[in-house]
Amino acid sequence: MVRISDIRINYEKEPMGVESIEQIGWVIISKEKGVFQQSYHVQISEDERYENLIYDSGVVESGESAHVEPEGVKLRAAKLCHIRVCIRTTDGEESGWTESHFLTAIPDKREWKAEFVSIETEADKEKSSGFYLRKEVALSGEVASAYAYTTALGLYHFYINGRKVGEDEFTPGWTSYNKRLLYQAYDVTEYLTEKRTALGAIVGAGWYKGVIGMARERWHYGDTAAFAMQLFITYRDGRQEVVLTDDSWTGAESPVEFSEFYDGEIYHAGKEIPHWNEPGCTNGEWKSVHSISFEPSVLTAQSGARVRQIDRLPVKRIFQTPQGDTVLDFGQNLTGWVEFKVKGKPGDVVELNCFEILDAQGNVYLDNLRGAKQTVTYICGAEKNVSFHPLFSFQGFQYVRVARYPGEICPEDFQACTVHSALDCTGVFECSNQDLNQLQHNILWGMKGNFLDVPTDCPQRDERLGWTGDVQIFCRTACYLMDTYTFYRKWLADLAADQTKEGGVPHVVPDILSGQRVPNEMTKKGVDSAAAWADAAVIVPWTLYLVYGDKYVLKTQYDSMKAWIDFMVNHSENYRWSYMRQFGDWLALDAEEGSYLGATPNELTCMAYFAYSTSLFAKIAKILGREEDAEKYGQLFCEIRKEYQKTFFDEMGHLNVQTQTAQILTLYFELSPEEYKERVVEDLLKLLKKRNGHLATGFVGTPYFCHVLGQNGCTREAYELLMKEDFPSWLYEVKCGATTIWEHWDGLKPDGTMWSPAINSFNHYAYGAVGDWLYRGIAGINSDDEEPGYKHIVLEPQIGDLDYVRAEYRSQYGVIGSYWIRQGDRIELKIKIPCNTRATIRLRGAGMLLENDGLTVLETSWGMELTADSGEYRILYALK
Numbered sequence: 063m064v065r066i067s068d069i070r071i072n073y074e075k076e077p078m079g080v081e082s083i084e085q086i087g088w089v090i091i092s093k094e095k096g097v098f099q100q101s102y103h104v105q106i107s108e109d110e111r112y113e114n115l116i117y118d119s120g121v122v123e124s125g126e127s128a129h130v131e132p133e134g135v136k137l138r139a140a141k142l143c144h145i146r147v148c149i150r151t152t153d154g155e156e157s158g159w160t161e162s163h164f165l166t167a168i169p170d171k172r173e174w175k176a177e178f179v180s181i182e183t184e185a186d187k188e189k190s191s192g193f194y195l196r197k198e199v200a201l202s203g204e205v206a207s208a209y210a211y212t213t214a215l216g217l218y219h220f221y222i223n224g225r226k227v228g229e230d231e232f233t234p235g236w237t238s239y240n241k242r243l244l245y246q247a248y249d250v251t252e253y254l255t256e257k258r259t260a261l262g263a264i265v266g267a268g269w270y271k272g273v274i275g276m277a278r279e280r281w282h283y284g285d286t287a288a289f290a291m292q293l294f295i296t297y298r299d300g301r302q303e304v305v306l307t308d309d310s311w312t313g314a315e316s317p318v319e320f321s322e323f324y325d326g327e328i329y330h331a332g333k334e335i336p337h338w339n340e341p342g343c344t345n346g347e348w349k350s351v352h353s354i355s356f357e358p359s360v361l362t363a364q365s366g367a368r369v370r371q372i373d374r375l376p377v378k379r380i381f382q383t384p385q386g387d388t389v390l391d392f393g394q395n396l397t398g399w400v401e402f403k404v405k406g407k408p409g410d411v412v413e414l415n416c417f418e419i420l421d422a423q424g425n426v427y428l429d430n431l432r433g434a435k436q437t438v439t440y441i442c443g444a445e446k447n448v449s450f451h452p453l454f455s456f457q458g459f460q461y462v463r464v465a466r467y468p469g470e471i472c473p474e475d476f477q478a479c480t481v482h483s484a485l486d487c488t489g490v491f492e493c494s495n496q497d498l499n500q501l502q503h504n505i506l507w508g509m510k511g512n513f514l515d516v517p518t519d520c521p522q523r524d525e526r527l528g529w530t531g532d533v534q535i536f537c538r539t540a541c542y543l544m545d546t547y548t549f550y551r552k553w554l555a556d557l558a559a560d561q562t563k564e565g566g567v568p569h570v571v572p573d574i575l576s577g578q579r580v581p582n583e584m585t586k587k588g589v590d591s592a593a594a595w596a597d598a599a600v601i602v603p604w605t606l607y608l609v610y611g612d613k614y615v616l617k618t619q620y621d622s623m624k625a626w627i628d629f630m631v632n633h634s635e636n637y638r639w640s641y642m643r644q645f646g647d648w649l650a651l652d653a654e655e656g657s658y659l660g661a662t663p664n665e666l667t668c669m670a671y672f673a674y675s676t677s678l679f680a681k682i683a684k685i686l687g688r689e690e691d692a693e694k695y696g697q698l699f700c701e702i703r704k705e706y707q708k709t710f711f712d713e714m715g716h717l718n719v720q721t722q723t724a725q726i727l728t729l730y731f732e733l734s735p736e737e738y739k740e741r742v743v744e745d746l747l748k749l750l751k752k753r754n755g756h757l758a759t760g761f762v763g764t765p766y767f768c769h770v771l772g773q774n775g776c777t778r779e780a781y782e783l784l785m786k787e788d789f790p791s792w793l794y795e796v797k798c799g800a801t802t803i804w805e806h807w808d809g810l811k812p813d814g815t816m817w818s819p820a821i822n823s824f825n826h827y828a829y830g831a832v833g834d835w836l837y838r839g840i841a842g843i844n845s846d847d848e849e850p851g852y853k854h855i856v857l858e859p860q861i862g863d864l865d866y867v868r869a870e871y872r873s874q875y876g877v878i879g880s881y882w883i884r885q886g887d888r889i890e891l892k893i894k895i896p897c898n899t900r901a902t903i904r905l906r907g908a909g910m911l912l913e914n915d916g917l918t919v920l921e922t923s924w925g926m927e928l929t930a931d932s933g934e935y936r937i938l939y940a941l942k
């Protein structure tokens with residue numbers, strides 16, 4: 063029996079807030095083997111009975127099940143639409159309809175009439191406190207449907223009749239606000255049960271107005287926080303009403319006395335206005351609001367990737383430090399907040415200091431937080447049991463010092479809650495080596511900790527910025543672990559919006575460095591366009607294309623990508639380019655003592671990435687049918703490569719830069735003359751041997767290290783590198799008890815000392831980029847450039863020193879599985895291929911095939927190649 067599940071609109075299931083439908087996709091499920099779609103039929107309607115269709119594809123003869131682009135669909139504001147899909151397989155089996163739904167946004171911006179309202183005045187500019195807003199409306203009948211559209215200049219929580227609307231946190235998210243401001247959509251029908259309905263919001267400073275950036279400046283986007291809301295109500299009798307934020311709203315001071323990302327929150331419960339967001343409230347002093355002018359054309363409905371509270375962790379242990387502090391240990395470094403219970407007398411105080419690591423003596427260590435106070439202070443109001451967590455601030459921590467707390471501290475009264483973009487988990491990796499499993503865990507938790515609306519470098523110190531290099535490095539790994547499409551697309555739109563006129567790409571996106579009022583050491587040297595960082599403009603869309611097969615993102619980012627390549631062209635002479643501040647092979651261990659820059663010279667990093675991004679861009683132009691660009695940039699790539707070879711190769715075929723990273727980039731970016739490739743590999747092995755099999759690479763070389771070894775016949779060395787347990791290595795961190803990935807290989811040194819507190823995060827996902835090799839190398843789950851998005855799966859497990867591996871990736875076609883068990887030279891490989899896809903299975907080093915489960919086999923010089931249509935198979939073979 064064949065059936066459809068997971069209908070997606072613009073890569074989202076049941077999206078709330080759709081402005082236009084770009085793509086529709088679905089998963090086909092069947093127990094049969096070799097199931098392919100022959101045709102599909104999609105209908106979209108504004109009513110549940112599909113009587114008023116706004117789209118009917120008819121039966122379309124097509125195998126496309128992931129990127130169906132419906133033409134001519136006109137969406138009206140605030141409609142709950144219904145969508146159904148059915149398919150027929152090539153064997154003639156019909157799936158029957160499967161239904162889903164979505165809520166439209168406000169596609170025509172002229173219909174956005176809500177004003178941004180605030181009570182803040184000139185005197186509040188320096189404050190990062192919160193304020194209440196409220197309005198009561200009288201409903202004039204029974205409500206059939208109600209949809210709310212909300213946003214803020216700052217951060218907001220929205221309530222109807224005392225209940226928070228939705229579960230989202232840190233709305234409206236962080237974008238380049240003056241160019242793109244997101245609004246959220248909610249179905250609030252079931253909230254409108256009272257005849258008199260109270261609408262309320264609490265608004266905070268957030269990224270918009272509060273302090274952000276190492277220079278600790280505020281007002282990056284504006285100095286007055288404000289809120290806007292538009293509520294569409296339809297009554298049972300068909301009448302419609304729109305309620306808006308306008309000057310009829312009132313506002314009051316709130317109990318949030320202070321709240322910012324770095325320093326935490328001060329909440330004075332005594333200042334709460336009882337029932338402030340409920341109907342009939344007469345408490346408190348309410349004043350009239352004023353409106354803030356804001357250009358509605360920059361409003362865009364948020365698609366997916368909403369930030370939510372996700373996990374809850376209990377206290378693992380409570381202890382006293384040698385210095386006498388009471389500390390809670392949650393056993394996991396994480397990003398979010400502590401939720402605690404307390405019952406104090408009015409004025410009693412709870413003060414929690416959140417931090418990542420203990421010092422060598424086991425005392426509270428705050429130095430690596432730099433200026434970030436990470437302190438949550440709660441001042442008790444009336445004497446009653448309350449439960450609290452900050453409203454507008456998050457912390458990066460494993461430990462919490464309970465600096466003040468009324469009464470006895472009971473561990474059960476504290477929980478650590480993770481807060482991050484709620485993306486579906488897509489990857490599973492488990493193997494016979496427990497340390498590797500812990501590494502996979504640490505990579506995942508590094509991602510959880512740094513995917514809070516924007517991809518950040520770290521969640522704890524006074525930074526937490528969207529460093530483009532970190533994003534680019536980790537992107538492929540992230541795509542294995544979670545469904546990142548909507549998350550990255552949002553960020554890429556900001557990258558494009560924040561590019562310089564010349565096409566330069568900011569070091570951080572959203573870019574808050576270029577507008578810094580008082581330049582500091584960091585910004586004086588340049589705020590955009592560093593090799594490997596700025597290349598995120600090309601590498602991230604390309605990765606999304608490989609993983610999702612999505613041409614839409616290539617189209618929307620096309621001008622941005624091209625502008626970045628042209629920027630390099632315009633700043634180059636003879637294909638060597640440089641520009642202001644470069645980060646080189648950031649934090650590599652072959653750096654000079656005390657330096658952050660690795661030994662690989664900038665000239666090489668710049669030219670290597672220039673070549674790589676250009677080669678990708680030429681491919682992209684070809685994919686989109688832009689032949690002229692494909693030709694032009696293809697040619698440009700050849701010329702850069704020629705110059706690279708001339709500059710960096712000697713006549714013996716060795717690179718004149720003998721660093722691990724130089725060899726790695728040359729091989730991974732295919733920059734070596736074919737005849738010298740082996741020599742580069744040999745040199746890499748020599749450089750590895752010189753360090754006794756350890757890496758010395760930084761942000762630039764590390765991600766590709768294992769790939770390059772595996773791709774060049776050195777799988778054994780790749781495993782050895784991965785499995786090293788002493789410093790420096792991934793498992794060294796694991797052996798030290800790490801629960802996330804560290805920023806520095808030597809964040810915590812073998813002698814117990816730490817790297818300088820100026821830049822030493824213990825939750826930095828960058829080196830977690832090796833996760834890509836766990837999935838793509840060890841498990842061998844790979845997509846094919848020619849048929850991307852795992853339409854054609856290439857399964858090429860690299861067998862090494864493990865007894866078993868169990869890996870899965872939930873692609874947009876369904877689950878791909880690669881499970882292998884090794885007994886001496888015998889390998890049992892089980893695979894899972896989703897419907898409507900096919901796979902090529904490459905068994906490198908296979909000598910004899912013992913069972914092939916009916917699959918076609920081709921013997922090759924390097925092993926065996928099998929081809930499989932969808933289904934589950936078991937293959938048994940012996941290594942040579």
Ligand code: BGC
Pocket residue numbers: 519520525529531532645648821828
């Ligand atoms: C960040 C990095 C970033 C780097 C660039 C650091 O402060 O934490 O991850 O890429 O700066 O210099």
